[in-house]
Amino acid sequence: MPEATSSGAEFGPWLGVVASPKHRPAPGRVNLDSARLALVQRFLEAAHAPAPDWMAAWDPVIDSVSQQVVDQVRAGATAAVRASLAPERVVRTALPDEDDLRILRAQIGSAGIPLEQAAAGSMAHSFATIGGAVEESWLALETMVAAVIEEWRPRIAAVAAWRRPTTGLWIGTGVGATAAIGVGLVIGGYLPAPAWLEPVISWWWSLPWP
Secondary structure (H helix, E strand, C coil), X not given: CCCCCCCHHHCHHHHHHHHCCCCCCCHHHCCCHHXXXXXXXXXXXXXXXXXXXXXXXXXXXXXXXXHHHHHHHHHHHHHHHHHHCCCXXXXXXXXXXXXXXXXXXXXXXXXXXXXXXXXXXXXXXXXXXXXXXXXXXXXXXXXXXXHHHHHHHHHXXXXXXXXXXXXXXXXXXXXXXXXHHHHHHHHCCCCCCCHHHHHHHHHXXXXXXX
């Protein structure tokens, strides 16, 4: 393992999987490689500062990841709505409102707790300590992104599966058909006609039928 150093040149290896050139799994189908590489770049730049502000390097990238997750949830919900033609009251359950977005961002942001604790500790100058905290926070971030996407999946699936109730339609169709048959039997003379319907029957049979 590399030794801790006061120069940013040796910081990269301490970042572990975060600095790996290999693609990481896409949690919840959200590709985080671009955000991860941006995070590495920001931390390498911060490491050159006399007093690195580690959280300033972390926070903007996490904001970007939060937006990716929001976009993923919204895209899934929008596709579900288009597929089902669900009414607004159903759609609202799948589209995140402002409160949902605040909770979502807080969930994603909570992954940075290990880094926040390390940055505030007595070993904040140690690349080994900070690098390990960055890796731990990133792995927690991947887990949290997958958990948030999974949390929204049932709500989106419920909208996608929504179908307009047909009970009322079938009842209305049955009543209408029964009424039409009854009227036809009355006009045809197969059933006795009520007094109020006799003018209609007389008019019907007065028409010039072929």
